[in-house]
Amino acid sequence: MKSATENVPSDGQFTLKVEDLWVTYLAERGKVKAVRGVSFTLRPGETLAFIGESGCGKTTLGLSLIRLLPSTAEVEKGHILYRRDTEVMDVLQMNDRELRQFRWKECAMIFQGAQNAFNPVLRIWAQVLDTARSHGVTNKKEIRQRMEDLFRLVQLEPERVLRAYPHQLSGGMRQRVLIALGLLLKPPLVILDEPTTALDILTQRSVIDVLRDIKEKMDFSLILISHDLSLAAELADRVATMYAGKLVEVANVWDTYYHPLHPYTVGLIHAVPTLAGEREELISIPGSPPDLIDPPKGCAFHPRCPYATEKCRTEEPPLIPVAQDHEVACWHWQQVQEDGGQRMMVYSEAKAG
Amino acid sequence: MTTTSLAQSTPSRRFDVLYWLRRLSRNFILRRVLMALAKIYVVITLTFFIVRLMPTNPIEAYVNELIDQYGFTYQEARDQAAALYGIDLEASLWTQYLEYMKNLLHGDLGTSYRSKGTPVAKMIAKFLPWTLFSVGVSLLISFTLGMLLGMIMAYRRGSVLDHVLTTIASIFSSIPNYLVGMMILVFLGVQWKIFPITKMRGAMSPGMKPELSWAFIKDIFYHATMPILTYVLTTIGGWMLAMKSNTINTLGEDYVTVAKARGLKESRIITSYVGRNASLPLFTQLAISIGFIVGGSALIEFIFVYQGVGQLLLNSINYRDYPVMQGVFLVITIAVILANFLAEFVYGWLDPRIRVQ
Ligand SMILES: Nc1ncnc2c1ncn2[C@@H]1O[C@H](COP(=O)(O)OP(=O)(O)O)[C@@H](O)[C@H]1O
Ligand code: SF4
Ligand SMILES: [Mg+2]
Numbered sequence: 001m002k003s004a005t006e007n008v009p010s011d012g013q014f015t016l017k018v019e020d021l022w023v024t025y026l027a028e029r030g031k032v033k034a035v036r037g038v039s040f041t042l043r044p045g046e047t048l049a050f051i052g053e054s055g056c057g058k059t060t061l062g063l064s065l066i067r068l069l070p071s072t073a074e075v076e077k078g079h080i081l082y083r084r085d086t087e088v089m090d091v092l093q094m095n096d097r098e099l100r101q102f103r104w105k106e107c108a109m110i111f112q113g114a115q116n117a118f119n120p121v122l123r124i125w126a127q128v129l130d131t132a133r134s135h136g137v138t139n140k141k142e143i144r145q146r147m148e149d150l151f152r153l154v155q156l157e158p159e160r161v162l163r164a165y166p167h168q169l170s171g172g173m174r175q176r177v178l179i180a181l182g183l184l185l186k187p188p189l190v191i192l193d194e195p196t197t198a199l200d201i202l203t204q205r206s207v208i209d210v211l212r213d214i215k216e217k218m219d220f221s222l223i224l225i226s227h228d229l230s231l232a233a234e235l236a237d238r239v240a241t242m243y244a245g246k247l248v249e250v251a252n253v254w255d256t257y258y259h260p261l262h263p264y265t266v267g268l269i270h271a272v273p274t275l276a277g278e279r280e281e282l283i284s285i286p287g288s289p290p291d292l293i294d295p296p297k298g299c300a301f302h303p304r305c306p307y308a309t310e311k312c313r314t315e316e317p318p319l320i321p322v323a324q325d326h327e328v329a330c331w332h333w334q335q336v337q338e339d340g341g342q343r344m345m346v347y348s349e350a351k352a353g
Numbered sequence: 354m355t356t357t358s359l360a361q362s363t364p365s366r367r368f369d370v371l372y373w374l375r376r377l378s379r380n381f382i383l384r385r386v387l388m389a390l391a392k393i394y395v396v397i398t399l400t401f402f403i404v405r406l407m408p409t410n411p412i413e414a415y416v417n418e419l420i421d422q423y424g425f426t427y428q429e430a431r432d433q434a435a436a437l438y439g440i441d442l443e444a445s446l447w448t449q450y451l452e453y454m455k456n457l458l459h460g461d462l463g464t465s466y467r468s469k470g471t472p473v474a475k476m477i478a479k480f481l482p483w484t485l486f487s488v489g490v491s492l493l494i495s496f497t498l499g500m501l502l503g504m505i506m507a508y509r510r511g512s513v514l515d516h517v518l519t520t521i522a523s524i525f526s527s528i529p530n531y532l533v534g535m536m537i538l539v540f541l542g543v544q545w546k547i548f549p550i551t552k553m554r555g556a557m558s559p560g561m562k563p564e565l566s567w568a569f570i571k572d573i574f575y576h577a578t579m580p581i582l583t584y585v586l587t588t589i590g591g592w593m594l595a596m597k598s599n600t601i602n603t604l605g606e607d608y609v610t611v612a613k614a615r616g617l618k619e620s621r622i623i624t625s626y627v628g629r630n631a632s633l634p635l636f637t638q639l640a641i642s643i644g645f646i647v648g649g650s651a652l653i654e655f656i657f658v659y660q661g662v663g664q665l666l667l668n669s670i671n672y673r674d675y676p677v678m679q680g681v682f683l684v685i686t687i688a689v690i691l692a693n694f695l696a697e698f699v700y701g702w703l704d705p706r707i708r709v710q
Contacts, residue, residue, distance in 0.1 A: 104616040
């Protein structure tokens with residue numbers, strides 16, 4: 001409990017509260033420590049984005065929230081508290097039946113690359129019915145009505161899509177079908193894992209517009225996982241930066257993009273066109289995320305960090321609040337604040353040549 | 354008047370012909386039918402000639418017998434044989450072939466050499482139902498049971514049960530069926546006397562009338578028990594292993610994970626999401642195996658003295674009874690091609706990715 005108290009909003013309201021979550025994969029080479037002590041709070045109705053390079057543990061984190069990790073994975077430690085009205089449940093303690101009812105009805109997870117998300121031998125309508133019936137909704141007319149509304153919301157032709165087999169729809173359409181299906185049971189919590197990867201630019205745009213539209217019209221909390229920072233910038237209220245299985249910075253979207261305090265976040269933001277849209281060169285951070293079987297001692301980012309000192313190599317910086325709605329895990333965040341992340345940017349550019 | 358109408362109708366008819374030809378060539382079903390017919394034709398032709406390349410034939414044997422035992426001259430013996438078998442021995446192979454094909458087109462499979470004068474079609478009609486029955490029942494059992502066990506193995510993979518079943522399946526699918534048949538005969542029949550083999554002989558008990566009665570159904574199942582057991586034991590392993598590997602692959606598909614995320618009931622996921630998709634490829638194999646089993650039924654029916662086409666085929670080979678041999682080959686061929694033909698449609702019907710563009 002103690003590590004998460006800082007995160008809890010003053011009114012104590014939350015949809016999801018994750019406390020000190022540790023997840024490992026058993027691989028041939030050893031234990032992959034994919035999530036290493038993650039804590040955060042998701043407030044009702046807000047959108048929290050998780051950003052970070054590929055391999056930082058974002059998907060693993062998302063999957064563990066609905067306990068859909070592959071069988072080689074193990075949640076070693078932690079709590080995932082889900083709150084509905086006055087009731088608080090730990091997802092990790094649920095039995096099979098509770099878990100099945102929790103999935104989709106309480107928390108819908110829309111997967112990364114949902115190209116293959118639908119059973120190829122069943123029509124979309126049959127799969128909609130499957131979903132509704134599994135959660136005790138049996139009135140066909142009502143289901144149809146709601147699904148048609150949702151399809152219109154995601155700019156799909158309801159008649160055609162409901163009748164179609166998955167292979168008759170394009171990738172972008174399938175992604176939107178899954179998003180619409182995710183909202184069928186009005187879940188208070190939705191997780192979107194890389195909703196736009198594997199789509200072409202135009203389709204990406206339309207999916208983003210659809211998401212924004214839905215978020216305005218409907219009331220649910222959203223966890224958005226993406227390495228696409230512009231997507232996060234457009235949709236998120238708060239942004240959590242993840243590196244090597246840990247949260248290194250959690251802040252509101254404005255601070256994240258204009259006053260990042262963790263060198264890694266600085267590097268990420270610097271690598272993409274900025275929020276306002278003035279094009280900057282795409283420069284990535286030199287090096288790559290560490291091997292999570294044996295992550296670096298101290299701050300895991302130190303091999304790639306221009307601010308690193310001896311302390312960084314031996315002691316792990318905790319995630320601490322440094323301002324209103326802003327937490328960071330870095331020994332030298334003040335230095336970053338003073339130079340506006342300049343050293344990180346120069347370092348990236350120099351290495352990029 | 355007639356001339357004008359002719360002149361007028363010719364261009365439009367030609368147009369029609371072209372139109373229909375074009376449509377037909379694009380027609381999926383028709384193309385398959387033509388392919389099937391072509392295959393049947395090739396097999397008939399090959400069988401006709403291969404059968405005649407076999408050393409010694411019954412007519413020669415009969416001719417020799419007449420010469421040796423009754424002192425016929427060669428010419429007399431040949432005339433006698435020709436009259437008896439109703440064939441023209443002087444005709445060239447080519448003429449015989451044309452004659453055979455002409456008769457075939459009229460549905461005439463010829464008459465048996467050995468059971469002199471009995472039409473081959475009649476013999477096949479008598480023997481074929483038993484093969485279709487025993488093979489059909491076996492396939493149904495081994496296919497459904499094999500799929501079920503395969504799925505269980507996949508769901509419990511790595512468990513003791515999985516290892517035991519996988520080992521058994523691999524062993525059984527690699528032993529030839531006649532060996533299994535012999536073992537059943539020797540151990541279950543002769544040694545331990547679990548099956549009263551003499552009573553179980555034949556396709557049904559003597560005096561039993563084919564009718565739709567419980568007694569009759571029970572009786573034919575009783576007589577088919579050993580062949581069915583053999584077929585099931587030798588084919589089930591293949592189904593189990595194929596289904597296991599398909600199921601494991603399907604379990605790794607995104608749509609199964611998403612189905613779980615959607616909170617679907619486990620039973621629904623197992624049947625409609627995993628089972629249905631994992632079994633799709635097996636339906637193609639099902640058709641192929643029909644041919645294999647019918648083709649491989651000869652030794653089994655011989656071992657258990659079961660009156661199916663396999664038995665008929667063995668006998669006809671023994672006695673060089675060409676017309677019967679050809680007839681049986683023809684029927685087996687048609688059965689295999691028909692089964693493949695059906696399989697494609699069943700597959701298309703089960704898999705919308707093929708059916709619906
Ligand atoms: N099934 C798995 N088995 C072993 N290691 C895995 C598995 N899935 C992911 N990993 C590892 O866990 C780490 C985090 O992966 P992931 O959660 O997919 O990151 P992200 O979504 O941020 O790209 C990576 O190092 C990845 O190699
Ligand atoms: S703790 Fe040290 S190494 Fe880690 S990000 Fe901060 S300055 Fe860099
Ligand atoms: Mg991912």
